[in-house]
Amino acid sequence: MEPGNNTHFSEFFLLGFSKDPKLQPLIYGLFLSMYLIAVFGNLLIILVTISDSHLHTPMYFFLSNLSFVDICFTSTTIPKILQNIENQSKVITYEGCLVQVYFYIFFAGLDDFLLTVMAYDRFVAICHPLHYTVIMNPRLCGLLVLVSWMMSAMYSLLQTLMALQLTFCTEVEIPHFFCELNQMVQLACSDTFLNDMVMYLASVLLAGGPFAGILYSYSKIVSSIRRISSTQGKFKAFSTCASHLSVVLLFYCTSLGVYLSSAATHSSDSSATASVMYTVVTPMLNPFIYSLRNKDIKRALKRVYGIVAIKRPIVLGHMKCP
Numbered sequence: 001m002e003p004g005n006n007t008h009f010s011e012f013f014l015l016g017f018s019k020d021p022k023l024q025p026l027i028y029g030l031f032l033s034m035y036l037i038a039v040f041g042n043l044l045i046i047l048v049t050i051s052d053s054h055l056h057t058p059m060y061f062f063l064s065n066l067s068f069v070d071i072c073f074t075s076t077t078i079p080k081i082l083q084n085i086e087n088q089s090k091v092i093t094y095e096g097c098l099v100q101v102y103f104y105i106f107f108a109g110l111d112d113f114l115l116t117v118m119a120y121d122r123f124v125a126i127c128h129p130l131h132y133t134v135i136m137n138p139r140l141c142g143l144l145v146l147v148s149w150m151m152s153a154m155y156s157l158l159q160t161l162m163a164l165q166l167t168f169c170t171e172v173e174i175p176h177f178f179c180e181l182n183q184m185v186q187l188a189c190s191d192t193f194l195n196d197m198v199m200y201l202a203s204v205l206l207a208g209g210p211f212a213g214i215l216y217s218y219s220k221i222v223s224s225i226r227r228i229s230s231t232q233g234k235f236k237a238f239s240t241c242a243s244h245l246s247v248v249l250l251f252y253c254t255s256l257g258v259y260l261s262s263a264a265t266h267s268s269d270s271s272a273t274a275s276v277m278y279t280v281v282t283p284m285l286n287p288f289i290y291s292l293r294n295k296d297i298k299r300a301l302k303r304v305y306g307i308v309a310i311k312r313p314i315v316l317g318h319m320k321c322p
Contacts (some may be wrong), residue, residue: 012097013090013096013173015212021088027087033279035078041287042067045297050299058136062118063290065145069114070283073107075098077178078277097179098160105156105181107204113148115248116210120144122241123217127224154317155206162195176275214248243290250285254278 017027045067049060079099084090091102124135153187167190172181182199185192221241228234254277291297 010178012092012094013181014080014084015090015173016084016175016177017177020237023054023089024085028082031081031085031167031280032286035074035082037286038074039071039226040293041284042071045287045290048300049113052303054303055296057301058141059118059120059265060113060296061141062145064122066111066118067287068310069107069110071214072103074283076103076107081177085091092179094300097174097184098163100179101157101163101181101184104178105159106152109152109155110148110205111251112210113152114145115244115251117144117148119217119242119248122244122270123220126221126237155202159198159202162198166190166192166195167272169181174208178279180275211252218245232234239295243294247282247286250282250289251278261303 017023046064049055049064080096105121125132127222128135148261163181163184166185166188168187169189174180174187174189176183185195185199188195208307218241221237225234225237228237254274269291
């Protein structure tokens with residue numbers, strides 16, 4: 001194949017999971033279901049945290065931001081999959097591919113930073129409870145979220161601008177269900193040394209750095225919990241960060257599993273399948289983890305949506321009695 005300048009290149013082909021037409025309705029239904037659950041589940045978390053004044057705290061401010069980012073994260077990739085299956089097409093435009101790369105990196109980075117900020121919030125709440133309201137004031141909370149957005153935006157912009165400089169061969173087929181940056185770089189006909197170096201360096205700094213921050217926060221949290229004398233006090237302290245810890249483990253384990261599996265098998269199919277875990281499944285499960293393991297969310301759901309509003313009919317029933 002002859003290399004062509006990327007300014008004249010117009011289309012990529014997303015190969016997806018299977019070429020078997022009989023499996024396409026199943027894949028479509030599966031992705032549509034997961035997408036709807038992810039969107040409505042995270043939207044419910046946002047509405048609850050906004051509606052209930054008891055949840056107007058730093059912890060739930062960060063959680064609502066995380067839920068919003070998860071909605072955007074899944075919306076970056078899944079609608080295009082559904083559109084391609086419905087149209088029986090694997091085509092994505094060059095511009096559309098770059099836009100998808102930008103927002104995918106942007107929201108994935110935001111997920112990472114917000115999880116780190118939430119770990120710091122739990123660290124302050126457990127290790128410095130008397131100074132929690134002073135340290136985690138609204139100004140600092142807003143600043144932490146703003147810095148997370150700015151860093152993610154700058155990094156994703158850098159990677160997208162570097163991808164713009166790549167030259168691709170004709171009829172580029174991406175063995176994935178979305179435009180993943182690493183796959184694009186591997187398929188480029190031009191020199192990709194600088195792109196590879198930036199990706200590896202960013203992985204160490206922007207993924208390893210936040211992960212190290214989370215580990216440090218939880219090492220201090222565990223140390224503080226161990227110093228609590230009563231078993232009930234230990235359980236109460238740990239329960240305040242159990243949901244966040246579950247989400248962190250799910251996010252990092254699935255992300256790490258993707259790269260380990262792809263590196264071990266060198267199979268693009270297995271990489272695409274594993275990517276579903278942290279691009280779709282993790283955002284879908286986050287609302288369930290926070291709603292099922294968090295008593296505050298449960299109480300808020302009951303207050304806002306009247307799940308246990310059964311006393312009123314009973315009272316009315318007695319009023320009707322002679």
